Amino acid sequence: MNQFIGVAFVVCILQLITVIECKTEIPTKHEKLVTFIKVDYEINKNLMSMKVDLKNNTNGRPTVDLDAELFTEIPDELYINNIISRRVSQLEYHALIKTGRLSLCDFFKNSDREPFLKTLLRNLETFGHMMFNCPVKKGKYYLKDFYMDTNTLPSFTPTGDYRVDFAVTRKEKDAYVPIYRMLWYATVSY
Template identity: 75%
Template sequence: MTMKVNLKNNTNGKPTVDLNAELFVDIPNELYINNIISKRASELEYNALIKTGRINLCDFFKNPNREPFLKVLISNLGKYGRMMFDCPVKKGKYYLKDFYMEASALPSFTPPGDYRIDFTVSRKEKDAYVQIYRMQWYATVIN
């Protein structure tokens, strides 16, 4: 997989993300995702607020209500381009254009502050899980 990410401010001054990715092989049904949402506690430290266990991504696509945070994220990603939401994930080109997480997508009780969202994607090989991708997103919630 290759991926290019561009951060920019749109015409309204909102920070947006453009992402272009190319997947070179089909990915079978045994793809898993973990995510951790953390809030900044100090200059160098984030405290985990929400952790998901290892989620089979294909099972999630079939029943997104099991994971509310991922459901919100995936539904927002789908508005801004072509992403992979079916299994098996097919090789090809995927993109986001001017992605912006709408405030209405966040739970109303989300306090203002700096957050980090860690995503880890792995696949199962024999009896072990092998990490194939890791990404961190940083965000600031303002009331």
Template identity: 25%
Template sequence: MREVFTGSFFAVGLILAVFMPMTGAWRSFKVILTNVDFEANDKIVDLRVDLQNESGDSKLSMEIKTFEEIEDVQLSVDVGLETDKGNYSTLINRTLNFCKLMKQRNSDPLLRGIYDDLLRHGNLFKDCPIRPGTYSLTNYKVDEEMLPSFLPETKFRFSMVISKPKVGLIVRSNIYGRIDKSKGFDNLKRFSLG
């Protein structure tokens, strides 16, 4: 009897050891982007944005043309969750020097992680000052693995303001979306025991 129990315990342990790393990669939700609105200072930058929603995947593409050298760039980020229809409660609010973020990898780990993820999907600014030219983001899909697994099913707003002292606004954008638990791979309803 003891040998059967030990053999079963070993088999379960082996299965967990093999499959646990893979289960950590599953999320019980999808991030679906629903709308993007923006305004840009057309003397400094031209911005084109395209949002596509196909078969449950949201993909964001941007083309950014800068007309002059831009230095000393300030970045303000605000992430809010919808509490009432159209009202958002701020979850994260940060203002920092964007050039410092690009130069010092540990200046703000959260925003640096988001920016590094964006860099994998295009050719964006990698140093300051930002030189005149064309930059792009192509078919960016939010990496759910970067987000905590306990996120509630809710609507959100990601606001970003890029500005320059003495000049003012360069770009202001709002990205709206929702956390959809019915679209996740590890849907709890699908795998429930009842």
């Protein structure tokens, strides 16, 4: 950085000698932007209701509002499958990260095992009231003006189109009963 300032100063002096106007500016790092394109979802209507709205916030940033109501308490048998994919063609996404079936209740107790999910949930909880402990109580949950904080993305995240697919299920006897599934489509750009 000091070398850049020194070189910029010398260039300015040389330009001043030849009567050319010069401004010294230190280049700033480009910030990534996450733009939500679409949010699709499916719910188990016997267990919950949900409404999701994608909208432009006052600052022009696409945000997501989510209102949900859980009709019954869900005990410790709560699971999530999470797949993060990047678009490779017009109709095809390639999976980058898969968590497999993960016990959400175990995750809530020890979130360091899944760093991406930990980061996503930490980001979500700043925008509303969501379910982040077990048992999950029946009641209303919401997000208001949610957007993805780009500081939570790894610095090496490439630009492009992404899909985050997560499904939440609960275990009943020997079967996994769906609660909800969401597909978040977003673009990462500069």
